Amino acid sequence: MLELDGEVHGKPVDVDEATERWRRMRGRSGVLHTGHWVVDDRGPENGGTRGSLGATASTTVHFADLDDEEIAAYVATGEPLRVAGAFTLDGLGAPYVTAIEGDPSNVVGVSLPLLRELLAELGLAWRELRTG
Numbered sequence: 001m002l003e004l005d006g007e008v009h010g011k012p013v014d015v016d017e018a019t020e021r022w023r024r025m026r027g028r029s030g031v032l033h034t035g036h037w038v039v040d041d042r043g044p045e046n047g048g049t050r051g052s053l054g055a056t057a058s059t060t061v062h063f064a065d066l067d068d069e070e071i072a073a074y075v076a077t078g079e080p081l082r083v084a085g086a087f088t089l090d091g092l093g094a095p096y097v098t099a100i101e102g103d104p105s106n107v108v109g110v111s112l113p114l115l116r117e118l119l120a121e122l123g124l125a126w127r128e129l130r131t132g
């Protein structure tokens with residue numbers, strides 16, 4: 001979810017909403033919040049806890065000052081309609097993000113540092129996820 005001026009926004013429902021959102025975002029900053037939930041379904045006999053934890057990662061995103069033609073062209077790609085906040089950091093929207101404060105993986109979709117912390121709280125080290 002993207003927080004802008006105290007309002008929370010998810011995926012735009014149509015081209016008009018995406019266009020209006022970008023007009024509000026251009027040249028400004030918003031905070032992207034991503035919720036995470038981890039469930040340990042391993043039983044104690046397998047070193048598990050059967051516990052679950054949740055947390056939210058938040059990253060401040062600074063947007064370029066796009067003109068109306070740039071906004072229209074970007075929205076026409078369809079990408080802003082498929083993602084929370086109406087932008088991507090790892091796709092066509094990347095040139096329109098001038099800076100971020102915080103975890104870049106959170107903007108992409110999953111905060112890897114937060115996921116590592118949640119797993120550790122459940123007794124599972126990040127290194128244990130690797131196989132081979």
